[in-house]
Amino acid sequence: MKKALILGTLAGQVDAILTLQARDVEVHACGHRRQGPGVEVADEFHLVDITDPEAVQALAQRIGVDLVYSVGSDIAMPTVAQVSDRLGLPHFHSPEVTELLRNKEMMRARLDEAGVSPVAYLFVEPTDPVPPWTVFPAIVKPVDSQGQRGISIVESPEDLPAALRLAKSEAISGNAILEELLVGPEVSAHVIVEDGEVRLILPSDRHVWAGPMVGIPHAHSIPLNSGTIESSDELVLLVEQCVSAIGVVNGPLYFQTIVTSNGPRIVEIASRLDGCHLWRMIKTSTGFDLLDAVLARLLGEPWPDFSAVDTPRPTTLEFFLENPNESVTEQYMESAPHADAEFVEFQLEAGQMPRRTNPTVARLGYQIYSGF
The missing domain is CATH 3.40.50.20 (Rossmann fold)
Structure with a gap:
């Protein structure tokens, strides 16, 4: 065994x-x-x-x-x-590639060197004073955190000091990054690379929560909708350019992009699968088990025939997002899911308090259903 x-x-x-x-x-x-x-x-x-x-x-x-x-x-x-x-x-990925993708500043610098996904940015170290930044609105993020923690949108120079303090406090290294705010619909993409070539791209729409925290997803859907499908060819080209610029040889990547008026731009690239259970939405929609394929490859099996992946049928994965300071009730667990949900998972039991990752919103679980 x-x-x-x-x-x-x-x-x-x-x-x-x-x-x-x-x-x-x-x-x-x-x-x-x-x-x-x-x-x-x-x-x-x-x-x-x-x-x-x-x-x-x-x-x-x-x-x-x-x-x-x-x-x-x-x-x-x-x-x-x-x-x-x-x-x-x-x-799949070397320690060098893994560290580059985890560190937002290193990733931006590498893409800039290759002329890929141009985005104005500035790296800020823990002891640096507030820099002379002129591109507004902007977004301030920890260089090496996760889970959307420590992120702020700033509209003017007066907003920068507080935003930088927050980002640095949530960063493992204490470093922050300032970037121009990208505006447009969000598209995620699971990518499989083999021998330096992109073998599979599975794009999905990422629907952002309307609450006060920045960038929290409330749902994902597949295939791309009418507002993002027109950018498919540009997305494929962007993915291929990034893979070449970063030097990825084999394995899965997870892209987060925003489709701006100038085309798709990179938000993040991860050397892993997503943290939103999207493999289950993809399997429900296409029949292809991405998670099993990735783990099987690590166990020594070849990649499956990607050309056999079915055309996606409209499918949505939606999160149950609620107040992190209130316990979940049986009534909520019974009433929250769609009547036609194909899969429902609550990640806590009735009467339990949610896992607190921030003071604003907690993810109680998710559901998958047909359509958008």
């Missing part, structure tokens, strides 16, 4: 754990605290910090695992790459 080590135990990792267990793989999981549904779902849980490569490497060696992986976690991917590279385990 093969063994796998999954870094993290939140809901996205449960998808990976169950997929591997369905392939008769013994799955171990680790985290810096005993928290999340993956603790009980995994065959064994280990109290090890996923951001500590040396500790994770020691654990992987002690268990004797055949692969180390994580889903939807930017902070886990450098550890995945470093440990897998050191131990000679199968992995």
